[in-house]
Amino acid sequence: MATGNYCTEVRDLFFTPAHAGDIDPAAGRVVRGEAEALDRTAWVVFAALCRDGQVIEARFRAWGCPHLLAACELTAAQLEGRSVAELARFSLADLAGRLQVPAEKLGRLLVIEDALLALAASIRSSG
Amino acid sequence: MATGNYCTEVRDLFFTPAHAGDIDPAAGRVVRGEAEALDRTAWVVFAALCRDGQVIEARFRAWGCPHLLAACELTAAQLEGRSVAELARFSLADLAGRLQVPAEKLGRLLVIEDALLALAASIRSSG
Amino acid sequence: MSAPVYLDYAASWPVDPRVAETMAQALTEPDLQANPSSSHPGGRRAALAIEQARRAVAALVGADPARLLLTSGATESNNLALLGVARGRRDRGRHVITSRGEHRAVIDACRQLEKEGFEVTWLKPVRAGCVDPGQVLEALRKDTLLVSVMHANNETGALCDLAPIGAACRARGTLLHVDAAQGAGKLPLDVEALGVDLLAFTAHKLGGPKGIGALACSVRALTALQPLQFGGGQEQGLRSGTSATHQILGFGMAAELALQHMHAEAERLTALRERLWHRLQAAEGVWRNSPAQDCLPGTLNLGFEGVEGESLMLAIQSGVWASSGSACASASAEPSYVLRAMGLNDLACQASLRLSLGRWTDAAQVDRAAAVIVEAVTRLRERAPAGVRSRIR
Amino acid sequence: MSAPVYLDYAASWPVDPRVAETMAQALTEPDLQANPSSSHPGGRRAALAIEQARRAVAALVGADPARLLLTSGATESNNLALLGVARGRRDRGRHVITSRGEHRAVIDACRQLEKEGFEVTWLKPVRAGCVDPGQVLEALRKDTLLVSVMHANNETGALCDLAPIGAACRARGTLLHVDAAQGAGKLPLDVEALGVDLLAFTAHKLGGPKGIGALACSVRALTALQPLQFGGGQEQGLRSGTSATHQILGFGMAAELALQHMHAEAERLTALRERLWHRLQAAEGVWRNSPAQDCLPGTLNLGFEGVEGESLMLAIQSGVWASSGSACASASAEPSYVLRAMGLNDLACQASLRLSLGRWTDAAQVDRAAAVIVEAVTRLRERAPAGVRSRIR
Numbered sequence A, B: 001m002a003t004g005n006y007c008t009e010v011r012d013l014f015f016t017p018a019h020a021g022d023i024d025p026a027a028g029r030v031v032r033g034e035a036e037a038l039d040r041t042a043w044v045v046f047a048a049l050c051r052d053g054q055v056i057e058a059r060f061r062a063w064g065c066p067h068l069l070a071a072c073e074l075t076a077a078q079l080e081g082r083s084v085a086e087l088a089r090f091s092l093a094d095l096a097g098r099l100q101v102p103a104e105k106l107g108r109l110l111v112i113e114d115a116l117l118a119l120a121a122s123i124r125s126s127g
Numbered sequence C, D: 001m002s003a004p005v006y007l008d009y010a011a012s013w014p015v016d017p018r019v020a021e022t023m024a025q026a027l028t029e030p031d032l033q034a035n036p037s038s039s040h041p042g043g044r045r046a047a048l049a050i051e052q053a054r055r056a057v058a059a060l061v062g063a064d065p066a067r068l069l070l071t072s073g074a075t076e077s078n079n080l081a082l083l084g085v086a087r088g089r090r091d092r093g094r095h096v097i098t099s100r101g102e103h104r105a106v107i108d109a110c111r112q113l114e115k116e117g118f119e120v121t122w123l124k125p126v127r128a129g130c131v132d133p134g135q136v137l138e139a140l141r142k143d144t145l146l147v148s149v150m151h152a153n154n155e156t157g158a159l160c161d162l163a164p165i166g167a168a169c170r171a172r173g174t175l176l177h178v179d180a181a182q183g184a185g186k187l188p189l190d191v192e193a194l195g196v197d198l199l200a201f202t203a204h205k206l207g208g209p210k211g212i213g214a215l216a217c218s219v220r221a222l223t224a225l226q227p228l229q230f231g232g233g234q235e236q237g238l239r240s241g242t243s244a245t246h247q248i249l250g251f252g253m254a255a256e257l258a259l260q261h262m263h264a265e266a267e268r269l270t271a272l273r274e275r276l277w278h279r280l281q282a283a284e285g286v287w288r289n290s291p292a293q294d295c296l297p298g299t300l301n302l303g304f305e306g307v308e309g310e311s312l313m314l315a316i317q318s319g320v321w322a323s324s325g326s327a328c329a330s331a332s333a334e335p336s337y338v339l340r341a342m343g344l345n346d347l348a349c350q351a352s353l354r355l356s357l358g359r360w361t362d363a364a365q366v367d368r369a370a371a372v373i374v375e376a377v378t379r380l381r382e383r384a385p386a387g388v389r390s391r392i393r
């Protein structure tokens, strides 16, 4: 069975996700981006705290397999410090390789991209 | 495999046949009865020393399976002391049962009967 | 950190130490090393030991040892029963009845029969993977050669009511095959009383070694079988291949132990299973796929709202070893027909877990396992988007 | 009285203590108890251990572990190869070539193929049970699907010249199956170099456990196979059934040991075999059925003028365990086609004995065995009618 085999990084990100959960509303205005495809076993929500066109703080919530959760954690971590403009161009290709995501699961990562696009959109509209 | 399974009596008779071999010619006139059916894996020779219509001493030589050799030993032993007349009526049915001879081997015992008949005949002709 | 709690008995049991001991002896005892088919004393001693073990294995299911064939496991036993009878009796009829809730070994053997020109009626399980006798009775036809139903479902533990099916098959002269891999050795089974013509089971699901199983046959079934493999003529010519003395002796010991402890273990495990179920309520939003009644003592299949199965498996891994509820231990992972047939959607199947208990499970393990699972479920839900519990159920 | 000398290695080897040790560990080590198909760490550890053992087994015959299927023994491997390829490729042709000197597992599988509509060309072995490459080349046809020849004959130990057959089959795109149950682990074998598409062998003939074997497959063969049994999808879906971890690990250890000691053992056993042959000359009227050249190191099939086989077996039993020369250890005892094909009459076949040596045979055992046999032969001849030696030969 393909399941059950995860590289160390996936395990680490899965077991100790520094960016899972929410952002304290007191910190400022929090924008969200969400995407779901339950049939692909993926449901992702990103939350971001932005200032001067920059992501100061990012968090995620997700329902899915370990690879998806790990990818979300990694993405949220990488969001911090990036410019809002970069969000749209955020690519998951290298991330998929880094986490050794099996081919049959790659479709799930698209849900992350969709959530990022939604996040970018809501940042603009909230700008 | 049917082979390899022998009751204790067959083993005893096979390993310590008191009547295998020949009769010392010095003892007197020795008559013989022989029968063979190599296709039935049986070749039997009985030798007897007779006096006053009685079998004084009997020996056998045989080529065949352990059941046959055991049956020959038992037969030779039982011959001793019998009257020549009895030889023709010597039955192997009970002997087959006593030695638990498997069905597929019963045909081989007939060769013993044939050897006995031959023995009886040669005794008469030598009488 | 203490060792993970093993709750995957339905996939395979740890070998009982007394069985391992028996096998270690059989593997070293000079008198048992010969080929059991050899005619010298070494071979005959091995053959005698095998016949003794065969009696113990047969006794477990009320079978006649003279009609119990030893195989490499329940997969082979099931295939020998299904392919063997169908191929051997194709002149008598081409219709076979089974259910979609069966183990892959039965389902794929029946698919093969379809390729070979047989017509298979696929019953839809109504009770957690098991069929009702009525369904079988309805499906029976004049040309029905063989009926194949399982004794206990491997995913849910649900038990099938075999007696009425056996009676109906006997009445019609149809052969009944039963896959008893999960239930043999755990609950009383009597092939004669149940009217079962072919009963398949395996040693490794009752404390014996992997790679050895049995097929108990009725007189009629025995004469109907065409072998799967041909050769030296062992097992009455129906299953050629050098007999594996140590495997068979291990099976025999496992069968003896299972028979000895059957009733006490059934009670003990039922109690532990319920204890586990109640401890798990702490997680809230837990549903039970296994029936509360007519179920194997040691099997508990359940699901958690808002949880993804693969992540749950990984989250509990360091504390609990179990199987996903939707894929019994098999080299391939298909979504479970059984759970879907119970009305669960794919997400709920996905969220299901099969916890299975056995001889070495105790209350402390159960409590530790429950704590680990509840903690993992809670953590995963916290990480999930709001409202996940109402969507994934 | 000292223990009987075991000279029945060709029927089965005593399990090597190092193999028994490995298996005892696998049967008790908690980490190896899980079902290798389970996705939790326990299952994955068992699966990893299995893959390691698979590499050792494959290395023994120069096979790619990715294409080595684990089975329950050579009987299953032979049947899977023959029935599997023929059934899976029946659209490509219906002609199969094999020989009357093959083991029952091959002969009976081919008889089954005849029942299924295949045409089998039965070659007559010319050398102590083996065919000459020329015979195979002559028999090859456009529609020949499969050729099945044995590497070493189980009755005489005669070796077959495989390379030319492999080359011819490759050239014609015909699949070549080789039954290597007797020779694997005793002589160098390289499926790639020999052009063998399917190679069957078994653990218990090289110091491993009974009930586990292998079928090494070429790419072409692997895609051609139809499984004998269906189910969980293990062994690439070609041999379903829970993998028997302890059996496979035992096979792996046995394969490692065999490879390690192969050359030294071949030399040592050849010398011991000849020593035995010369010691037995003391009986006079001894003939040799095994070839002096191109023969397995450990196998010596011979006969004694004027002796009946069954009686000889019983007469030596307390001192030597061996097999009748005419019936390899099989549940049924047919007269040997191989010996008859060598020109021996039924009586001579009957008078033949197969003495087979292995890892634990030493010079002292050989001398003791020879003394026992010579004594028994002499005794039996003394009891036989005069002139028996000239009649039974």
Ligand SMILES: Cc1ncc(COP(=O)(O)O)c(C=O)c1O
Pocket: C010, C011, C072, C073, C074, C075, C076, C078, C103, C105, C150, C152, C153, C154, C179, C180, C181, C182, C202, C203, C204, C211, C213, C328, C329, D240, D241, D242
């Ligand atoms: C219901 C059922 N049938 C058959 C099998 C196959 O048994 P084995 O692994 O002995 O081939 C199993 C377990 O894998 C099972 O649970």
Ligand SMILES: Cc1ncc(COP(=O)(O)O)c(C=O)c1O
Pocket: C240, C241, C242, D010, D011, D072, D073, D074, D075, D076, D078, D103, D105, D150, D152, D153, D154, D179, D180, D181, D182, D202, D203, D204, D211, D213, D328, D329
């Ligand atoms: C040449 C040959 N092929 C096949 C077999 C069968 O092997 P197994 O006993 O592993 O089924 C044997 C031994 O019995 C053999 O000698």
